Amino acid sequence: MKNHKKFFKKTKLLPIDEFFQKILYEKKIGYYNTNHPFGKDGDYLTAPKISNLFSEMIAIWIISTWENFNKPKVFNIVELGPGDGSLMKVLIDVFKKFPNFNNAKKIYFYEKSKLLISNQKKYFNKKQVSWIDNFDKVRKGPVIFFGNEFLDAIPIKQFIKKKNIVLEKYFQINQVDNIEEIFKKASKKDVQIIKSFKTLKKLKFIEFPKLGFKILDKIIKKIQKFEGCLLLIDYGYVKQANKNTLQSVKRHKKNDILKNLGEADVTSHVNFSLLDEYFLKNKMKVKKTITQNEFLRKLGIIERAEILGKKMKFSDQTNLYLRLKRLLSPKSMGDLFKVILAYKFKKNNYLGFD
Numbered sequence: 298m299k300n301h302k303k304f305f306k307k308t309k310l311l312p313i314d315e316f317f318q319k320i321l322y323e324k325k326i327g328y329y330n331t332n333h334p335f336g337k338d339g340d341y342l343t344a345p346k347i348s349n350l351f352s353e354m355i356a357i358w359i360i361s362t363w364e365n366f367n368k369p370k371v372f373n374i375v376e377l378g379p380g381d382g383s384l385m386k387v388l389i390d391v392f393k394k395f396p397n398f399n400n401a402k403k404i405y406f407y408e409k410s411k412l413l414i415s416n417q418k419k420y421f422n423k424k425q426v427s428w429i430d431n432f433d434k435v436r437k438g439p440v441i442f443f444g445n446e447f448l449d450a451i452p453i454k455q456f457i458k459k460k461n462i463v464l465e466k467y468f469q470i471n472q473v474d475n476i477e478e479i480f481k482k483a484s485k486k487d488v489q490i491i492k493s494f495k496t497l498k499k500l501k502f503i504e505f506p507k508l509g510f511k512i513l514d515k516i517i518k519k520i521q522k523f524e525g526c527l528l529l530i531d532y533g534y535v536k537q538a539n540k541n542t543l544q545s546v547k548r549h550k551k552n553d554i555l556k557n558l559g560e561a562d563v564t565s566h567v568n569f570s571l572l573d574e575y576f577l578k579n580k581m582k583v584k585k586t587i588t589q590n591e592f593l594r595k596l597g598i599i600e601r602a603e604i605l606g607k608k609m610k611f612s613d614q615t616n617l618y619l620r621l622k623r624l625l626s627p628k629s630m631g632d633l634f635k636v637i638l639a640y641k642f643k644k645n646n647y648l649g650f651d
Contacts, residue, residue, distance in 0.1 A: 310469040310479075313543075314508055317452035317563050322409055328559050329410035329450075342549075343446055344530070344589075344630065345383040348620040350605075352387030354596040359388070359441060360398050361648040362526065366439045368397065373435050373525070375405040377444030377512075382406075382417045384445060389425060405429050432515055438523020439642070442516050445530045448572075449564040451509040455541065456483055456491065458501050463488045468555075476555050493578075496571045502539040504565060510575060517579050517639075526640035526647070527581075532633045533567030535586055542566035569635050576639040584638040584650040590631030593624060595649045 311319075321328045344351040363372050379385055385404070392399045404426045408414050414428055427434060455466040457480060464480035465487065471477050483491075487507070497503050516527055534542075545552040547561035554563055569586040576583045602621050606614045625631040638650055645651075 310467055312454060313466050313468055313478075314452040314454045316468045317543075318508065320558050320563060321450065321452065323559075324411075326559050327410075328562060330412050331559065343380065343383070344624060344634075345387065345445065347623050347630075348617075349387050350598055350601060350617075350621060351593070351624055352384045353391055353601060354593050354598050355384065355443070355445075356388045356391035358528070358596055358648050359443070360392070360395055362441060363398055363401065365644055365647065366524070366642065368401070369439060370401050371403065371437050372398070372401045373403050373405065373438065373440035373523075375407055375429075375432070375435065375440060375442045377407050377442060377516075378447040378450060379406045379408055379417060380413065380446075382420050385426070386420060403427070405434065407432070432519050435519055435523070438519075438525055440519055440523050440525035441528065442520070442525070443528040443530075447531065448506065448509050448529060448567045449531050449533070450562075451506060451512065452563070453509070453543075453565045454487070454505045454507050455543075456487075456503040456505065458503070463491065463503075494571060494574055496537060496568070496574045500537060500539055502541065504542060504568065506568075506571075513575070514579075517576075517581060520581070520639075520641050524642050526638060526642065528636070528638050529567075529572070530589060530592075530634060530636050531567045532630075533569050533635050535569050535635065537568070537570060567635070569637055572637055576637075581639040581641060582645065584640075584647060586635050586637045587650065588632045589634035589636055590625045590627065592636040592649045598624070 319327065322330065324330060359374060363369070366372070376385060385406075389404075392402060406414075406417060406421075406426050406428050407430070408417065408428060409430065417426070417428070429435075457464050457466070463483040465483040467479050467481055468476050469479055487505075490507075491497055491503060491505060497505070513527075519525070520527060542565045543554055543563065544565070545554040545557075545561045545563045547557050552561040573583050573586060598621070602617060606617055609617065623629045636649070638647055640647070
């Protein structure tokens with residue numbers, strides 16, 4: 298736990314969402330401001346890095362949704378947490394093949410990390426993308442927000458219930474300068490919010506994305522004002538469990554969450570049933586959560602792979618299908634990753650969900 302005290306600064310006690318917010322996003326010392334996490338040389342691989350087919354399917358989905366919205370002349374696309382820009386590079390190439398759509402689209406990157414922004418600017422210019430740290434620049438509609446592995450990177454709160462009392466988990470520096478976990482009585486406001494969700498009622502151990510919901514609140518306001526939708530793809534679960542899903546990865550291997558602080562990624566699994574209930578509470582329409590496997594198959598990823606494979610030599614075909622298997626296999630990303638769509642629009646038919 299070398300240098301862990303720098304993350305506490307003026308306090309010796311932090312709720313775990315604030316603690317991990319500092320670990321991941323603190324200026325100059327946070328993980329996303331000091332590391333290049335993506336790809337083989339980083340700490341983890343995302344779907345766009347595994348295969349361009351994933352990104353092509355997202356591009357087709359976005360164009361289809363634009364058509365669903367009656368082909369507006371101005372169409373906003375906000376990528377949440379674009380990372381190294383791998384997804385958008387492919388999207389832009391696909392968009393060029395659809396001139397009417399390409400002329401209508403306006404692309405925004407919602408990104409917190411200054412390091413990642415500087416890297417993104419090596420591949421994209423201001424004519425292609427606008428960088429934003431809030432959603433005020435989106436002044437017309439409709440608007441699509443989408444995020445691949447966005448919510449899992451936003452720190453969560455953790456609570457336990459003991460004899461109807463809700464306690465919140467904190468980290469503190471003890472007398473020998475080590476980090477230890479303690480539980481304190483949760484604030485009345487947090488208890489009230491937690492108890493308002495039916496999804497969480499029977500749980501003794503609760504993970505709650507308070508910071509994530511604050512961002513989603515702002516996104517929902519934009520969608521409700523201008524019409525549009527929010528597509529989220531992330532690893533997570535639908536069936537509720539009393540489980541601690543916090544995890545850390547460094548160089549593609551599991552890492553103790555309290556080791557290599559600021560040098561390893563920390564994430565949690567997304568509770569899609571809670572997300573569904575949250576959207577409905579906020580008067581959004583929601584499509585039933587489906588697996589990444591189901592979503593990509595419905596978008597035509599198998600057919601696209603077959604078309605590409607016909608033009609390839611055997612070794613390239615093998616590589617293509619191995620990557621496809623990783624995206625679709627239930628033992629890999631296929632079932633672990635889920636897809637949810639929340640929207641406000643008069644039409645209810647969306648590619649991949651019907």
